[in-house]
Amino acid sequence: MKATPTAIPDVMVVEPKVFGDARGFFYESFNQQAFNTATGTDYQFVQDNHSRSSKGVLRGLHYQLPPHAQGKLVRVVRGAVWDVAVDIRQGSSTFGRWVAEELTEYSHKQFWIPPGFAHGFVVLSESADFLYKTTDYYAPQSDRGLRWNDPQIAIPWPDLGMEWLLSDKDCQQPLLQDAEVFSV
Incomplete structure (x- = not known):
């Protein structure tokens, strides 16, 4: 397993070792010890989600606020997504900045998004199965969000030639300037 820091060093692209031949492929999609070594972190995962x-x-x-802040290790097992992490750690040198990575079933790349970041994605393929491990359980009282199209963050979402399909909840999220965020 290899972890490569992005332009925001705490967010990393994680690449497992994939063994393939004419029959197909095999890889360890997760190994706690290898993850900790590759990322230099000591997070433990408690929940797996599939959308x-x-x-x-x-x-x-x-994102979720403390005391239930979540780190997420995300991957795509079918299809393709454009995955985004936004630094919401007030006082961080990269506060309000974002990084993105295209994740596909063929690349096997994973995206490590530590606590203190908002997370989102858009589906690029006809459909996508998206898996993510979290470092804390879902806690509705800590659940928060940011507006996907906040002009202060200015994420250039890919143009798919169609209107986005969003939940009512995601359409009503606050702008970064009005949101509850993390203190560093």
Whole structure:
């Protein structure tokens, strides 16, 4: 397993070792010890989630506040998504900045998004199965979000030639300037 820091070093692209031949492939999709070594972290994962979405579905930008802040290790097992992490750690040198990575079933890349970041993605393929491990359980009282199209953050979501499909909740999220965020 290899972890490569992004332009925001705490967010990393994680690449497992994939063994393939004419029959197909095999890889360890997760190994706690290898993850900790590759990322230099000591997070433990407690929950796995799976979502399926169709092309143009945009989910996010979501996060949980302490004491239930979540780190997420995300991957795509069918299809393709454009995955985004936004630094919401007030006082961080990268506060309000974002990084993104295209995740596909073929690349096997994973995206490590530590606590203190909002997360979202848009589906690029006809549909996508998206899996993510979290470092804390879902806690509705800590659940928060940011507006996906906040002009202060200015994420250039890919143009798919169609309107985004968003939940009512995601359409009503606050702008970063009005949101509850993390203190560093």
